Amino acid sequence: MDTTPDVDADVVVVGAGCAGTAAALKLAQAGLSVIVIDRGDTPGAKNLSGGVLYTHAATDLFDGFLAHAPVERVITRNVVQFLNAGSGVAIDYRDQALEGNAVSVLRARLDPWLAAQCESAGAMVMPGVRVDRLVIEDAGGQRRVLGVEAGGDTLRCHHVVAADGVNSFLSRAAGLRSAPRPNQLAVGIKSTVALDAAAIEARFGVSGHEGAAFAVVGDCTEGIGGGGFLYTNRESVSIGVVLRLDDLAASGKTSSDVHDRFLAHPLVAPYLKGGELLEYGCHLVAEGGLAMVGEIAMDGLVVVGDAAGLTLNTGLTVRGMDLAMASGAAAAEAIAAGQANGEAAGIGADYRRRLFASFVGKDMETYAKAPAFLERRRLYGAYGDLAASVLRGAFLHDRRPRRHLASVAWGALRGSGIGLSKVAGDGLAGVRAL
Amino acid sequence: MTLSLAERLGRNSYQLDEELSHIEIDQVAAKRTGAGKILEAVCPAHVYTAQPDGSVGIEYAACLECGTCLVLAPAGVLTWHYPRGSFGIRYREG
Numbered sequence: 001m002d003t004t005p006d007v008d009a010d011v012v013v014v015g016a017g018c019a020g021t022a023a024a025l026k027l028a029q030a031g032l033s034v035i036v037i038d039r040g041d042t043p044g045a046k047n048l049s050g051g052v053l054y055t056h057a058a059t060d061l062f063d064g065f066l067a068h069a070p071v072e073r074v075i076t077r078n079v080v081q082f083l084n085a086g087s088g089v090a091i092d093y094r095d096q097a098l099e100g101n102a103v104s105v106l107r108a109r110l111d112p113w114l115a116a117q118c119e120s121a122g123a124m125v126m127p128g129v130r131v132d133r134l135v136i137e138d139a140g141g142q143r144r145v146l147g148v149e150a151g152g153d154t155l156r157c158h159h160v161v162a163a164d165g166v167n168s169f170l171s172r173a174a175g176l177r178s179a180p181r182p183n184q185l186a187v188g189i190k191s192t193v194a195l196d197a198a199a200i201e202a203r204f205g206v207s208g209h210e211g212a213a214f215a216v217v218g219d220c221t222e223g224i225g226g227g228g229f230l231y232t233n234r235e236s237v238s239i240g241v242v243l244r245l246d247d248l249a250a251s252g253k254t255s256s257d258v259h260d261r262f263l264a265h266p267l268v269a270p271y272l273k274g275g276e277l278l279e280y281g282c283h284l285v286a287e288g289g290l291a292m293v294g295e296i297a298m299d300g301l302v303v304v305g306d307a308a309g310l311t312l313n314t315g316l317t318v319r320g321m322d323l324a325m326a327s328g329a330a331a332a333e334a335i336a337a338g339q340a341n342g343e344a345a346g347i348g349a350d351y352r353r354r355l356f357a358s359f360v361g362k363d364m365e366t367y368a369k370a371p372a373f374l375e376r377r378r379l380y381g382a383y384g385d386l387a388a389s390v391l392r393g394a395f396l397h398d399r400r401p402r403r404h405l406a407s408v409a410w411g412a413l414r415g416s417g418i419g420l421s422k423v424a425g426d427g428l429a430g431v432r433a434l
Numbered sequence: 435m436t437l438s439l440a441e442r443l444g445r446n447s448y449q450l451d452e453e454l455s456h457i458e459i460d461q462v463a464a465k466r467t468g469a470g471k472i473l474e475a476v477c478p479a480h481v482y483t484a485q486p487d488g489s490v491g492i493e494y495a496a497c498l499e500c501g502t503c504l505v506l507a508p509a510g511v512l513t514w515h516y517p518r519g520s521f522g523i524r525y526r527e528g
């Protein structure tokens with residue numbers, strides 16, 4: 001057992017997002033004293049997500065989540081939209097089995113509720129404070145985190161949980177993690193547009209508390225790796241683009257223009273008609289997948305959520321909130337177990353073991369090839385055009401004699417300039433990666 | 435939905451830190467590397483303006499604190515950290 005008597009708390013959690021609140025809740029429930037620090041003047045004030053939350057982790061952790069948390073709509077309709085300059089092809093998936101599987105959320109509303117649950121469980125939440133650095137002791141090359149420093153004050157603790165999000169300056173300054181490369185990051189640019197519930201129901205074909213999630217690929221990012229999204233909230237829609245940073249920089253395009261043209265696209269604009277902009281924001285997305293996870297613990301420190309690179313871009317969905325919550329829970333379990341049996345030195349390894357035994361590690365491994373696959377540029381343009389050409393051949397009836405669909409498809413493929421071997425290669429790689 | 439970017443940012447809520455900018459730029463390095471054009475294009479909040487002489491104007495009050503500029507700026511050009519506690523963007527939707 002740690003013999004340092006003068007700690008301010010057993011654990012300091014930096015960041016009151018999905019990962020930090022999940023960790024703090026579990027730690028408090030295990031009887032540890034916990035301080036949660038967030039730089040926003042309220043939890044959630046700095047956080048922005050798409051955001052479709054897959055609820056399994058939240059319902060496991062937070063009592064009464066679906067009944068009481070301020071969620072927006074239950075996603076029962078998923079649309080995958082391939083968008084071209086003047087055409088679109090969509091897959092529309094509705095399924096009653098989806099009821100409760102995913103909900104749309106707005107983080108400025110959700111995160112204060114998550115933090116309140118931590119407080120009810122006994123954690124102390126300190127918003128409005130930026131942690132400036134970790135306090136690290138170096139005893140002959142043996143480095144150990146002893147606490148955090150904020151605004152000139154030091155808080156000492158047995159363990160720090162770095163839940164400080166995708167930029168995680170804390171774990172970088174500690175020398176634990178290196179700065180991600182541009183191809184491992186994307187910037188999400190989002191507008192929240194007010195629409196009344198009746199308009200949402202009519203335009204998106206949903207009723208009551210149901211909602212729709214549109215994942216858009218193709219012309220929406222103008223050839224830049226990434227995609228667009230359009231999600232319904234109770235009385236607003238979340239709409240925006242996610243742009244991979246290496247591609248964005250190479251394109252020379254102005255990021256806000258790409259966002260604006262997506263919202264103005266003739267197939268997108270009707271959904272927003274008459275809507276008032278409530279907020280415009282942006283945030284980085286960790287897209288490096290398994291390769292980005294790397295070091296996630298050192299003596300006295302565990303790194304969770306986006307800070308540990310735990311986000312999955314599968315091409316159609318960005319998933320980070322559920323992974324953040326589950327990683328926070330795995331870290332809390334490892335810390336609580338280490339405190340109980342006095343084996344603080346094994347906590348980092350135990351956290352990694354628990355993480356990779358859970359769905360988080362399994363899914364990160366399953367999608368390990370996704371980032372490289374999604375760097376194939378054809379995905380963001382040529383394929384959408386190809387699909388539209390095939391369907392144009394089937395539905396556009398002019399005076400020309402009809403051809404079998406197969407020959408239309410062949411013609412479209414030849415005309416697309418992609419080439420059969422590339423289609424086959426992309427198809428095979430896609431099946432393996434996704 | 436044809437708001438200018440400035441009008442758009444005007445819908446947001448900010449708590450401006452009047453005393454301290456959280457962004458600093460090495461203008462010599464910026465001129466040498468041509469960083470202005472890159473920063474101007476990538477920042478979703480139009481915080482940066484490339485000046486004709488190669489230096490870079492900064493409107494730190496508009497920053498949405500994403501971190502994109504820091505990743506894409508040529509090495510040595512930018513010093514960027516989060517604003518002090520409570521200051522900066524205050525999302526009400528998120």
Ligand SMILES: Cc1cc2nc3c(=O)[nH]c(=O)nc-3n(C[C@H](O)[C@H](O)[C@H](O)COP(=O)(O)OP(=O)(O)OC[C@H]3O[C@@H](n4cnc5c(N)ncnc54)[C@H](O)[C@@H]3O)c2cc1C
Pocket residue numbers: 014015016017018019020037038039040043044046047048049050051052053054129130131132163164165166187188189190240242282283284285304305306307310311318319320321322324516
């Ligand atoms: C545009 C976009 C769309 C997305 N869509 C989805 C989606 O549909 N579904 C999904 O599951 N995920 C989505 N994600 C990913 C998801 O938002 C993240 O994975 C998730 O928010 C990670 O949670 P976190 O707790 O690790 O980090 P965050 O939510 O980023 O929380 C980090 C916290 O740390 C605080 N903090 C940081 N540094 C300090 C410091 N030095 N001192 C004090 N406090 C600090 C911040 O204020 C913040 O509250 C999306 C992301 C973006 C950007």
Ligand code: SF4
Pocket residue numbers: 282476477478479480481496497498499500501502503504
């Ligand atoms: S952090 Fe984001 S919003 Fe702020 S200046 Fe950099 S790119 Fe612009």
